[in-house]
Amino acid sequence: MMQQFRDLVILTVLRPAEAIEQIKAMHLPVRVSWALLVLGVMLSTVAIFARVLIFPVEIFPGVMFLDVVTPFGLFVTMTIVAATSAALLTFAGRQLGGQGTFATVLTYVAWLQIMRAVVEGAGLIVSFASFSLAVLAINLAGLYGIWIILQFQKGAHEFDSIGRALGSLVLTFVGLVMVISLLVAPFISV
Template sequence: MKEQFFHLFGLTIREPAKAAEIVSNVRVDRITGWMILILAVTLNTLVYFLSTAIFPVPPEFAALPILTQPYLFWGMLCATTVIFVFAFYWIGRALDGQASFDAILISVGWLQYMRLAVQVAALILMIVAPALSRILTMVAGLYGLWVVMNFLKVVHGFDSYGKAIGVMILSAMGLTVGFSIFLSLMTAAVLGMS
């Protein structure tokens, strides 16, 4: 089992389209899919706060509770990830994608574990070679877009990368608009209380 996991990890880096085929064909019930996703978000949060314990948040950002409070960080990361699951599914379907919700759920869950691996590697490099850690994070972020694009293309059965890019852009725009509305409502509520 461990060998298969590491093989899939390497395949996701080398050939994301093949990895997407394997991941999207994993059959688990929806509750297990959500648990896989929530565990990944929780582990990402733990690694983030381990890194902030070793390398504290700069003072100018310490005033932002989301960067210093684990439950807020977890909540925001969880909400963002869940929104992307639904956005990737519905927007992909609107663009004639054929993915099942469970295939999107397990794919996003797997990609969160890939993100976790990058965070762990970046944390180790931050201790040994901070400049390399920054480079790794930047390169992994850019390459991660390529991986997500491949996953969306394969899972939805798109015939081109254009539709996968469209799903990514529209999902990001939807997330931005949604959070803007949410923050506006929260600000209005806070100002109304004071």
């Protein structure tokens, strides 16, 4: 099992177009995808808070991360964003002629949450050597993650071009900004 997990992590990083095909072939039940999504968000939240407890972060001058963000608030926010992203990626992809289903997109979004937890966990470990290097690595992984999402969206919806995947990602981003502004704002305390 661990070998398959490691192989899929490596495949996702090196050849995301092939990774989405393996993910689709799993045909995971929707309830399993939801459980993986929640697990990934939970592990990411733990890793993020462990890192900022050990290495406090100032997000604004005089304002510490832990002063404004709670573990529960971050977990809820990340869960809402991930679930909404899955719905919007499905909707946007279908609007641009894609064939993907919510179950398929939810599975790949859940996998990306697991991947994020792996990155956050690795970032925590690297923080002990160099906090700045860990932050840089996490941010670079996030940027590369956009490429992975594009490949996953292309494969999930069976698009013939990366341009359609990019278009659906832009539509998703616009929708996500609207949803976040309506749903997440009450959980943010300043």
